[in-house]
Amino acid sequence: MHELRTPRLLLRQWRQEDLAPYAVLNADPVVMEFFPAPLTTAESNAHAQRQHDLLDSDRPALFAVERRGEGDFIGFIGLAVPRFEAPFTPCVEIGWRLSRNAWGLGLATEGARAVLAHGFDHHRLTEIVSFTTVQNTRSRAVMERIGLVRDPAGDFDHPSLPDGHPLRPHVLYRTAAVTSDTGAKPPERV
DSSP states (O other): OOOEEOSSEEEEOOOGGGHHHHHHHHHOTTTTTTSSSOOOHHHHHHHHHHHHHHHHTTOSOEEEEEETTTOOEEEEEEEEOOSSOOTTOSOOEEEEEEOGGGTTTTHHHHHHHHHHHHHHHTSOOSEEEEEEETTOHHHHHHHHHTTOEEOGGGOEEOTTSOTTOTTOEEEEEEEEOOOTTTSOOOOOOO
């Protein structure tokens, strides 16, 4: 399964024609404000290919996102397994990166809600986390709108960034799956 649909979005498998607009998105300094640096075209293409392969193998992955009825690629929303060690890893993270023309319309929230349901229902995860640098108030607001709760005890310094880097302090948000019939969490399957 490589598609999720919301009223305004199609979350789908990556396509060759996504690479050019994705490289533009990843090179935009405003979009990449809370990352150490924009991505090169080669880094952007490699990232898209990894997500394509993960989706093909039915693993948690980032979906390419387009507006339904318009077909324009606007970024990604999905799940990822962080590749660094922290007190809360291993885990599955929800994240998003949308082009600026998609900001302020509630699209990240709409897509992220669908991805949360997909993570709990399809992948049978027991918990999904999200994290960002302290200063990223826009993403933090999305995290709160989709029902994630800040875990101040889980806040951390991102190990991929050097001591003293202004983006190193990160906040951690979490949400757990609860089944409707018993209140018990379903078994994890990653």
